[in-house]
Amino acid sequence: MNTIAERIKFAMKAKNKKQVDIVKDTGISKGAFSSYLSGQYNPKADKMELIADSLDVDLRWLYGQNVPMEHTSQNNNALQYVFYNNSCSEYLLDNLDDIYIAMMTQYAALIPRFYVLVNRAGNAMHILPLFLKEDSSQFYECPSDFFYSDRHTIFTRDFESIHMVLTTATIYYYGIDTKTYEPRVTKLSYSQTDDCFYIDNEVHDCHIKAFEKEVIKEALYLKNNAQ
Template sequence: MNTISERIKFAMKVRNKKQIEIVRDTGISKGAFSSYLSGQYNPKLDKLQLIADSLAVDVKWLNGENVPMQTPTQKTDTLPQYVFYNNECTEYLLDDLHDVYIGMMNEHSALIPRFYVLVNRSMNEMHILPMFFKKDSSKFYECPSEFFNTDSHSIFTKDFDSIHMVLETSIVYYYGIDNETHKPRITELTYSQTERCYQTTTKQNISAIPEFLKELKKESLYLKQNAQ
C-alpha cells in the first residue's frame, strides 16, 4: 500500500469517514477528491495537508513515506487493530472464482503484512494462512480468539463487503500450528447469527488449499527440528 490513493482509502476506513465528510472538512471539490481516490491525480501538498488534518494522520505518511500513520503527539491507542485486505497477491490464485489478498494488520500505526488470504467467492469461504517468516509469527499459530467474540471479530470481518464475503453465511479456515505437538491444525469456523460471532465446527475432511497446507507442514517440520 504505497500510493497516496491507497493510503487515503485506508485512513478513511480506520477513521470511518466518508468522502462527503472530507470534502466538507477540506473544501476540496467532490470531483477533485474523487480523482485523488482513483489515483488519477495526486493532491498538491497544501491539499494533502488538509486531507491529513481531516483524517488525523501524518501528512508524510499520507504522502507515501515510511513513517508512522500518526504523528508522535497523537495517541496511538485510538487506532483500531484490524486486517486490511490488500489485493496484490497472485501466488496462490487457483481460478477465476478465487481472490487472493495480503492481510495487513494495523500495528503501532503501521501496516504489517501478516496473512495470506484466499477467498472462495462461490462457497463464501475464506482461508487464512499466517506469514511464518515473521520473527513473531508464533503468536499467530493459534486461531485468533477475536473470531469467537461478538465485539472483536470485526478485526477480521470489517471489510468483508469489499472482498465479496457475506458475514452471515461465511466459513473461515485458519491454518495454524498446535503449540504443544507442533502439528499442523486447520480450524474451521462458521458464523453463528444467534451468537453473532464464530464457532468452531468439527469436520473430518477439510478441503484445504494445497499451497497453504504445504507452507503449514514446512513450519511444523521446522518447529519439530528445533525442538529436538
C-alpha cells in the same frame, strides 16, 4: 516478540516507564524485576497482573496471546484491523476467486500478516499466516478474536468489499498445534445468535494444498527448533 521479557520491555518503552516506576507501582523488588527483564525468570501470575496494571496493557498480550496490547475497552479505535488489497501471489490457484494480502496495523505500522483466499462461490475464506520468524508464534493458534462479538471485526470488517456474507461465512485458519507440532486447519462458522464465530468440528476436506504446504514447512521448523 516471543518472550514475556521482550513484551515487558516493549511496553515500558511504549509507555515511557522506567524500571523504578514499575517497582514503585507493583512492590516487586528491583532484583526480582531485573530477573524478569533479563528473561532469567518469568513472573508468577500475581506479579504478571501487577505488571500489566502498572503498564496499563492487556494481560493476555503480556502472556504472548494474539490480542492488542492496549485494553480493547479503553482503545476501541486502535484495534488491529485487517485490510485486504489485491496482490499478485506466488500461489497458482485455479478455479478460485481471489487471493489477498491482509495487512494489520501493529506498533504504528501497517504490516503484511496473512494470505487470504476468498472463495466467493462457497462464501468461504482461507487464512494463512505469513510466518515472520521474529513473531511467528503469535499466529500458530487460531486468533481468539474470532470468538468474541466485539472483536471478530478485526477479520471481518471488509467482508462487504470482498463480497463475503458474514451471516453464512465459513473461515479456515491454517495454524499449528504447538503441543504436537502438527499442522492444524481450524474450521470456523458464524453464529448469528452470538454474533461471533465458533469452531465447527464437522469433517472438512476443502483445504488449499498450497496453504497446507506452507504450514507443514513452518511446523517442521518449529519442531526442529524445539528439540
